[in-house]
Amino acid sequence: MPTLYDYLDSGNGYKIRLLMAHLEQPYRRVQLEIFHGASRTPEFLAKNPNGRIPTLELDDGTFLAESNAIMWYLAENTTYVPQDRLGRAQALQWMFFEQYSHEPYVATARSLIRHHAPDSPRRAEVPERQVKGHQALAVMEGHLARRSFFVNERYSIADIALYAYTHVAPEGGFDLSAYPNLLAWLGRVASQPRHIRITDTPMG
């Protein structure tokens, strides 16, 4: 049974938990208090030298890092990864978009607000993150104007990757009411079989 090194509030960790729930894959979960340095200890850096969760430990002791790469490993050759060459590349396109143009703004605005006091100097970074985050949300809104899901009109790991931090974007100060197609897509994702919430831990 694989072991997931995780942090419950993390959207990147939630991607793996949500996919595992869809796949009905049992796993152990280890909660690391990342805001108290638990992902930068010598012990954890031996598992992932980049010092980040989620990290997945496979049965043979191999460690795999990067949420979207872990999802690819778990979902390859299931219905959660497109079955055609172009579809696979388009799923990866949206997953790289998520990590480069979305997560650094939508997720970090939320993290700054949740984990730094209102008078912290770090809070000064929030407005610019929100501007760039809205740019990413607008790209998603345009794509979803004519589509039900991101690739091939079928729910896939590309949707999971983008759902993870988008559905909690209001916690980062993002008003999503200007994005009706995005809101409808959030509802479609949440209605998928075996969906769990970001606060749900495995096996209830």
Add this chain to the structure above:
Amino acid sequence: MPTLYDYLDSGNGYKIRLLMAHLEQPYRRVQLEIFHGASRTPEFLAKNPNGRIPTLELDDGTFLAESNAIMWYLAENTTYVPQDRLGRAQALQWMFFEQYSHEPYVATARSLIRHHAPDSPRRAEVPERQVKGHQALAVMEGHLARRSFFVNERYSIADIALYAYTHVAPEGGFDLSAYPNLLAWLGRVASQPRHIRITDTPMG
């Protein structure tokens, strides 16, 4: 024949040019003057709503964005993508590492120095980018201490993704002499058959 929307100085664009050279894949190249807004025109945003190069136009008129997703599309089922499930996930792990933990620091330090005057206020961002860039380079150095290439001891698109901005890191003020294993790897990449330089355009 596919069309690559590109900018010659871009490491992300170079990834595609280098892989195309390895694959002996003919293509058209369109140079966009991205520092003069050419990737944010209505015409280009219709091709890639995220307004970034590289973007690849396929023969059927489909546009594919995100350098590492384009590489996956071009190289799937060739020797440049690992043939085993874990190897594919590890290649993606390093490609997501590149876009999240490496490119935003190693590439942008170079871009700030090359495209902003020494007295520009943007130059104030360089030192922090260099600190985080060195953290990424140190992770690479550690991985390469016991390996010839990033995955399965074989040159792959993971190496191309990381080579693109690492080999020009000195242009961003990074001294690579503290990373002997990384320097040896740079040499192994540059000695691969059909290697081209970042300044080389296709077909000579």
